Amino acid sequence: MTTSAIEVRGLRKSYGAKVVLDDVDLTVNAGTVTALLGPNGAGKTTTVHILSTLVRPDGGAATVAGCDVVRNPDGVRAQIGLTGQFSAVDNLLTGEENLLLMARLRHLGAKRSATRVTELLEQFDLVEAARKPLATYSGGMRRRLDLAMTLVATPRVIFLDEPTTGLDPRSRHTMWDIVRGLVAEGTTVLLTTQYLDEADELADRIAVLDGGKIVANGTPDELKRLVPGGHIKLRFADSTALHTASGLLRESTLDDVDLALTVPSDGGVHALRTVLDSLDAANLEVADLSIHTPDLDDVFFALTGRVESKEAQS
Template sequence: MTTTAIAVHGLRKHYGSKIVLDNVDLTVTAGTVTALLGPNGAGKTTTVHILSTLVRPDAGSLTVAGCDVVRDPDGVRAAIGLTGQFSAVDGLLTGEENLLLMARLRHLGAKRGAARVAELLEQFDLVEAARKPLATYSGGMRRRLDLAMTLVAAPSVIFLDEPTTGLDPRSRHTMWDIVRDLVAEGTTVLLTTQHLEEADQLADHIAVLDGGRIVADGTPDELKSLVPGGHIRLRFADAAALDTAARLLDKSEADDTGLTLTVPSAGGVGALRAVLDRLDAGHLEVVDLSIHTPDLDDVFFALTGAKTVPGRADRKERES
């Protein structure tokens, strides 16, 4: 039986005449990762700030970990952790001192706080750097320390607002592994990100924000299925085989120069099998094939008015 960690109904927020969030509904299941995607200014960070009690909503019903965001902000704060877009570490302290400070702020007590700090230093691979000044830390180390500070009180819900901004690919993957481990232990994560690959890698559920509204939500595969453009590309040995295949397969497009045939496909094993069965019936051999499916880049373009895709990753093809 699933439980709801975050429930948002009819959320509205405006600043003067500018409407930032307009009747937003969002449900996050406990022990999962939900990603908020959208162009700059879509309202992602504002949503996180409202849910973490930093900003008051103008309207709507919002609960986090069973606590009402407006009526019980202290209950919400006791249950959550927040990692913002920029590291909130104290550069005058060492990594260990930053964690101990957070433990004191969370009223863990000296013995329990020291034990928790030691545990987090080990978990985030910061033991060797624990007593070094933050000036010696790389960007990835600072972000790991920032997340470790968020976890001092073992929150059940974590808000990650673009947690890998500015990180190199290796550090980004390290952060992804940490998030996966947290979720495997039962933590709920609400993530905003400018990296579409990040959402694809981590999120169980994605909500797309545009102009202050949720324009689509679902699993990554469900969102990709909303966008046309999936196809199977077949390459043949000669022009005669290409021409025959083009006649066999409806709505296909031939490229005489590359001896390739593009066949529209919704994806899936069944669609591929149907194409190959028709080719077998025509005694045609395929030299090579690739399956192309819409990715989150395509979803982003189709569902928002964005001219460019943030954090655009190289498109991927599954070759077989």
């Protein structure tokens, strides 16, 4: 039976006359990754700040790991970790010293602190840099250290607010692998990201925020199927087969130059099977087949009316 780690109902927040969150509902199942997408000012970071007890909501209710964020903030804080948009490391300390400081703040005790720090240095591939000043750390190393500090007390729920912003592609993929490993061990992750491909790679579910409201919520594949433009492209060996197939598949678009047909499709198995069965019944062979489905760029534009690239959405 699936249990929820985060429950949000009717969440509201305003700053003066500006409504940031307007009756937001959200459920995050335990042991999964949910990504919050939306344009600048959509309310993503405000949502994270409310759920991590940094900001008090104006209305509605929210629980994290079974604890109410307003009535039991200490209970929430005991169960969560938060990695913000900017590294929260002390530049005057080494990586090891940063982790030890966090362990002591979490009251782990001297013996447990030392053991946990050793575990995290190994897990995040920071052993060789452990006693070096942070001035020698790359951006990816600093981000890994920041996430390691979040995990000192082994939180059940982690909030990652744009954790890979500014990282090079290799460092981003390293962070993705770390997140996947945490989820495999049962950790729940709520992620905000400015990279659409990151949400596609990591998220079990995606919630799209726009104007303070959740305008769509589902798996990446479910959201892509909301957007028109998906199609099956069929190539044939000769013009005769092409035109015969065009007569069978009446909604298709014909390309005589490439000997290709484009057939509208939602990208599902049933649609593909229907097309192939029609061709098989007519003894028509397909030389090449490809399936094209809308990506999250298309979804984002369709839902928010904004053009956002994979490298610039926030």
